Amino acid sequence: MTSNNIEARVRKIIVDQLDVNEEQVTPEASFLDDLGADSLDTVELVMAFEDEFKDEIRGEISESEAEKMRTVKDVIDFINKKLASE
Amino acid sequence: MATVLEISRTSKRVVVTGIGLVTPIGIGVSESWENLLAGKSGITGVTSFDATGYPCRVAGEVKNFNPAEWVSSKVVRRNDSYALYAIVATKLAVADANINLDEIDRSRIGVIVGSGIGGMSTISEQSKIFHEKGHRYISPFMIPALIANIASGIIAIEFGLKGPNFGVLSACATGTHAMGEAFNLLELGKADAIFAGGSEAAVTPLSFAGFCSMRAMSTSYNDTPETASRPFDATRDGFVMGNGSGVLLLETLEHALARKAKIYCEIIGYSASCDAYHITSPDPTGGGLIQCYEELFAETGVNPTEVQYINAHGTSTPYNDKFETLAIKKFFGAHADKLLVSSIKGATGHLLGATGAVEAAVCAKTIETGKIVPTINYSIPDPECDLNYVPNKSTTADIQYAISQNMGFGGQNATMMFKKFSS
Structure with missing residues (x-):
């Protein structure tokens, strides 16, 4: 239930920020290659994830962590991993 | 030259x-x-x-x-x-x-x-x-x-x-x-x-x-x-x-x-100058604007008496309108009384960096249609502003030459001259 909830929240942020349809936001979709994002969009996306999930990740998303977030699944996995490590 | x-x-x-x-x-x-x-x-x-x-x-x-x-x-x-x-x-x-x-x-x-x-x-x-x-x-x-x-x-x-x-x-x-x-x-x-x-x-x-x-x-x-x-x-x-x-x-x-385009008018001259006087106040002698006029007429070869319409900066501030009027009177002399001078800022307010372009558009439409837009909210004449500002009601005139002029903070002045198009 929790992970579904996280996925839904991640997907909503992506839909809002990148102006894409919900169907396009598949787990494998790449922000840069499939969802029309540019480098500035990805910076803003990570800021939005950090803000939305501040209770789950309890801290900042580092630059090296942000660089690894290339697909929708990367983001969901990152947040779940943070939750599991509590 | x-x-x-x-x-x-x-x-x-x-x-x-x-x-x-x-x-x-x-x-x-x-x-x-x-x-x-x-x-x-x-x-x-x-x-x-x-x-x-x-x-x-x-x-x-x-x-x-x-x-x-x-x-x-x-x-x-x-x-x-x-x-x-x-x-x-x-x-x-x-x-x-x-x-x-x-x-x-x-x-x-x-x-x-x-x-x-x-x-x-x-x-x-x-x-x-x-x-x-x-x-x-x-x-x-x-x-x-x-x-x-x-x-x-x-x-x-x-x-x-x-x-x-x-x-x-x-x-x-x-x-x-x-x-x-x-x-x-x-x-x-x-x-x-x-x-x-x-x-x-x-x-x-x-x-x-x-x-x-x-x-x-x-x-x-x-x-x-x-x-x-x-x-x-x-x-x-x-x-x-x-x-x-x-x-x-x-x-x-x-x-x-x-491409057989519709032509509103021709642009025949542009000049720019600086008051080099104060960061925000206009030069009280009108000198910067007058210098623009001198260069504009030298460049175009037009005689000042051929100009019939000036779309003024006319910001509605006490200083601008007074010194802009002074500059027009000093440069155009007796012809200043024959000029139609209107400001659209009574209607639009002051669009700062956009205003010169909107006013250039007004000059183009004026030449195209022969209609002159009024200066609205004009009720009490100021002895220091005594030109024909086309008060409150539009008028008509066949305009061959029109000028748009604007002054910015920094004492930065620019004028442009428009002419009715003929091939």
């Missing part, structure tokens, strides 16, 4: 072939023009923020403007209103010019759209985030949204235009300088066509605070907003800020003729 003549012999002729306006009195050239002729005011109480407690609480805001009808929501979200007004004004100019961009060489089409201030609301909003949450939460789009040259860049991306592209910045003279620099490039053959003009979205709490602090804004007419901007009237007490954009398509004559 020899150099000037040599350039004019070899230079290309430049014409106005498209107009796009987004103003407090209309979206599109027809609506804005008809409302100007009818003497309507676009000034209301401020609606975009709570102006309670500010000495000035009136503004010319753009009504019924929904950028999402014109561009993608991504473009809307990334950009400041000043850039969105400019994109929409350019789309309107493209439609008005009836130009098919697929049939022309886009590497020869430039964009020079400036802004007096740039992304003021972006600066304010991001500054708040900076102080409340810290540097990590500043948007990666803040810098591109606020820089005053981005309107030109975004317009180029939107239409794929790869010719000369930059912003021009001279506060309230921005629109005229932008058009003038475009005119120069076209004369020199550096491009075939240029979208030129200005855009402004400075009706924000921070800019109101700044301009009020300067005592530059109107404060006595908050209960009757539509009467607050009253250029050349004895009871004027400051300017009223307005939002909007004007973008004109300027083309070399050969390019315009090749």
